[in-house]
Amino acid sequence: MVEWTQEVPTERSVMLPPDPRVLDSIGRNHSLETALADLVDNAVDAQANRVVIRFIRTQRGLVALYVLDNGCGMAEETIDTAMTIGGRREYGGSDLGHFGLGLKAASFSQARSLIVMSRLAGQQPVGRRWRPGVVSRSDFRCDVVTSSFVAAEFDRNWPFDSASSGTLIRWDDVSAFPATTDTMQIEAYLDHTITLTCQHLGLTFHRFLADGRLRIDIEVLDVENALPGAKVPVDALDPFGYPQSGLDDYPKTLIAEMDGHRVEFRCHLWPKPSNLPQFRLLDRSGDHQGLYFYRRDRLLQSGGWYGVHAADRRLKLARVEVDIDGDMGGLFQMNPEKSRVQTGHEFARLAATARAHDGTKLSGYFEVAERLFRRSQARVSRRTAMIHPGQGLPPRVRATIQNEIPAVRSVDPIAIRWDNFIDDAFFRIDRDAQTLWLNKRYRKMLLGGKHGGLNDVPLVKSLLYLLVANVFEGEYLGKKDKDNIEMWQSILTTAAQAERQ
Ligand SMILES: Nc1ncnc2c1ncn2[C@@H]1O[C@H](COP(=O)(O)OP(=O)(O)OP(=O)(O)O)[C@@H](O)[C@H]1O
Ligand SMILES: [Mg+2]
Structure with a gap:
């Protein structure tokens, strides 16, 4: 027998406060979008119904980011707790806050300076600043910002009134911002970042955005000309927003009960793989099968089966809504x-105990989802095959075409490109180069002020592709094909010229 005891003798204790450098490591899992979602959480908890995210641009490039809400605001005492790392408060039954960490972790992960400014009706506005680099080299000393500065920040030209109460967060030296003054690069960064942020916030808060509890806008302010750019509203992105359910008796709610826990699985079926943004979500694969966990209406996780089933291409149409309340007796845990x-x-x-009223189990749901997927694929494969497009169309348009039309095998895709023509013809079919050429002299008009690029004017290109793709098939151009090309050319060239006038 080996000697072993549970008890460990100790003789005294020593005080080991954490080194402030631990701050460098919090929030490491954040991206700009998830960090912003954390700030929106706080605004929602503060009963705000408006949030605006504003990027600040100067001649030096992108320099700061603000998030303003019209929530209940903070007084002197609360703002100190708010700035405290791990400073928890009493949380109500619908609060999104939980750890007392979100604001700091989100901000420190993105910026080298966090300023929190807040005001309450009839009180002096208050402001605090943390600079994580400085905090981690000193003790936990937080700067108190003058109330006149805070008042001036609130008095800027904001898109909604936060005079009675509200909170304004400011990040300086945002690490994700490109270190450049090049206009094109900044535009490209903003374009990409605003799109990603709209998608992420649109998905995370879709229940709030859809029923009007919350409105979020994103804008860019060019300080030199003092004009805020166009506001981009964040639209709800509902992963269950299919036009019609895949089957009439779905969505179906399955209830699971075990050891005093009760969890509802609301099982949905998309009718077919779709190119709607609600189906594709944040990437283009459109395969986001699995469980969608919500806590207090905020989406925590989109997709994944969590051991309930293995990921399987044939379950593409299956998505399940699960409402949970944070940490539940070892069943669930959310990350900070x-x-x-x-x-x-x-x-x-x-999950294995889940049953619907009619006795359906999750295994039954998976079978139905698979069958539905097979049927949707069979329908597509009955369509006449076409040569798919290649270069010239945005990847998502090509993906849709791949979803909708079976491909003619072992033939190169049709490229769609611009060229300088010697005449006015709108297009030219080049079977040797497997290319559909478009006449560059109509390009500017078709772009209507937008930037050109390899994948520009997707609508015109798609229409033309659908019209002419078949003439790329076969050994020779038949008589009928030649006549068709002549007819299309005559009509489209006249139309393009008419449009240019
Ligand atoms: N926009 C805001 N309006 C009003 N109060 C705010 C705002 N942002 C933060 N606070 C206050 O600051 C506190 C700390 O926020 P923080 O995000 O760090 O933690 P939390 O929301 O309590 O928990 P979690 O870590 O889960 O986000 C909040 O509890 C709230 O009292
Ligand atoms: Mg929070």
């Missing part, structure tokens, strides 16, 4: 960034 849920090993056992 609130961008993921972890489930305990009991979870799969709980």
Whole structure:
């Protein structure tokens, strides 16, 4: 027998406060979008119904970012707790806050300076600043910002009134901002970042955005000409927003109960793979099958089966809504960034007990989802095959065409490109180069002020592709094909000239 005891003798204790450098490591899992979602969480908890995210641009490039809300604001005492790392408050039953960390972790992950400014009706506005680089080299000393500066920041030209109360967060030296003054690069960065942020916030808060509890706008302010650019509203992106359910008796709610826990699985079926943004979500693969965990209406996790089933191409149409309340007795845990849920090993056992009123189990749902997917594929494969397009169309348009039309095998894709023509013809079919050429002299008009690029004017290109793709097939151009090309050329060239006038 080996000697072993649970008890460990100790003789005294020593005080080991954390080194402020731990701050360097918090929020490491954040991206700009998830960090902004954390600030929006706080605005929602403060009963705000408007949020604006503003990028600040000067001749030096992008320099700062603001997030303003019209929520309840903070007084002197609360703002100190708010700035405290791990400073928790009493949380209500619908609060999104939980760890007392979000604001700091999100901000420190993105910026070298966080300023929190807030005001309450009839009180002096208050402001605090943390600079994580400085905090981590000193003790936890926080700068108190003058109330006249805070008042001036609130008095800027904001798109909604936060005079009675509101909170304004400011990030300087945002690490993700490109270190350049090149206009094109900044435009490209803003374009990409605003799109990603709209998608992420649109998805995370889709329930709030859809029923009007919340409105979020994103804008860019060019300080030199003092004009805020166009506001981009964040639209709800509902992963269950299919036009019609895949089957009439779906969505179906399955209820699981075990050891006093009760969890509802609301099982949905998309009718077919779709190119709607709600189906494709944040990337183009459009395969976001699995469980969607919500806590207090905020989406924590989109997709993944958590051991309930293996990921399987044939389950593409299956998405399940699960409302949970944060940490539940070892069943679920959310990460501090609130961008993921972890489930305990009991979870799969709980899921196996799920039943609908009519007796349907999750296994039955998976079978139905697979059958529906096979049927949707069969319908597509009955369509006449076409040569698919290659270079010239945006990847998502090409992906849709791949979803909708079976491909003619072992033939190169049709490239769609611009060229200088000697005449006015709108297009030219080049079977040797497997290319559909468009006449460059109509390009500017078709772009209507937008930047050109390899994948520009997708609508015109798609229409033309659908019209002419078939003439790229076969050994020779038949008589009928030649006549068709002549007819299309005559009509489209006249139309292009008419449009140019
Ligand atoms: N926009 C805001 N309006 C009013 N109060 C705010 C705002 N942002 C933060 N606060 C206050 O600051 C506190 C700390 O925010 P922080 O995000 O760090 O933690 P939390 O929201 O309590 O929890 P979690 O870590 O889960 O986000 C909040 O509890 C709230 O009292
Ligand atoms: Mg928070």
